[in-house]
Amino acid sequence: MRPEPAKASSAEAGYLGGQVLIAMPSMQDPRFAKSVICLCAHSSEGAMGIVLNRPLEGMSFDELLAQLGLKPVPPQRRIRLCQGGPVDGGRGFVLHTLDWSNDQSLRVTEDLGLTASVDILSAIAGGGGPRQGILALGYAGWGPGQLEDEIQANAWLSVPPDEGLLFGEDGDRKWFQAMAKLKVDPLLLSGAAGHA
Template sequence: MKTPSFTSLKNQFLIAMPKMVDSSFASTLTVICEHSPQGALGIIVNRPTNLTVEEIFHQVGIERVSRGAKMNNTVYSGGPVAVDRGFVLNSSERQWESFLRINDEVQLTTSRDILLALAAQEGPADFLLALGYAGWGAGQLEQELADNAWLNCEFDPAIIFNTPAHLRLNKAASSLGVDLSLISDQVGHA
């Protein structure tokens, strides 16, 4: 019997289909940062919280902040797993102590040194700070894709760094020629 081949979705967007019933993922756009046969990790990029970067700096004990630092940037809900941990999607002009390269332009950083650099205005040109991440066990994401819970498309950093949060999901869908408002959330009814 032939073993099915594995295709990684790393460096892809996941677009939640309108029928998504899991409230953790309904109407979300997720960047897949890592995907292997053992599972997947992603960051939701269109769920802003009421927190700002300034509040995160204070929570982690960063008191020295340069004038002009992006203190008012919004913090995002990156997913339902490890919601007390910070994850920074950032342009990859330099490497940090703990990072995962998503592609040549963007990486996911989890170390404190990037926060210190952001506070000193020495951080990356583009960044999105999220609390928590989205995670899938072995075969789980593949099954959800087979069940039509998600669409996937090529990851475009401009969608997260240059597009307002409320427009990101539809902009990613439109890159596939899809209008999510025209897709029914009812399945199997003719």
């Protein structure tokens, strides 16, 4: 799914755009076990998000800039790189605070944007750009109704985002930090869905 401009009414209609998804302890898919995902777009057409807690191994921000032919290298500023999900792994997305944007930026929330153009990388390398950001290669995507079905089957929980969850460095602990926002012990959660 290609990110589309967020509709202001999506939250009112029961969609979770802008929320953080937390994989339940019972998540069987190894690509998403203990994952924390910022849901960037969610509508009747599907959903798109960025996995926040899978650091990108084997490439630094400096190496990426050199590969793309962007200057300056070394940069005046750097951002963290992560594996954003299993879809379109060669494509980069910067999840960032909305104190910087361009005409290609998707507004995720009042304070959060997603940009897939190299302009943002040049701005960051030059010492400017958004106050906070992470660069994700790839994304997580769901077709129409798929995420809703997974939530109904008890695969995901959701919490409001905060900058620590979105941009914090501690990838290994981020799942526990997200669970702590719910004030729930993950060891006490059941993977069985309940129905009244």
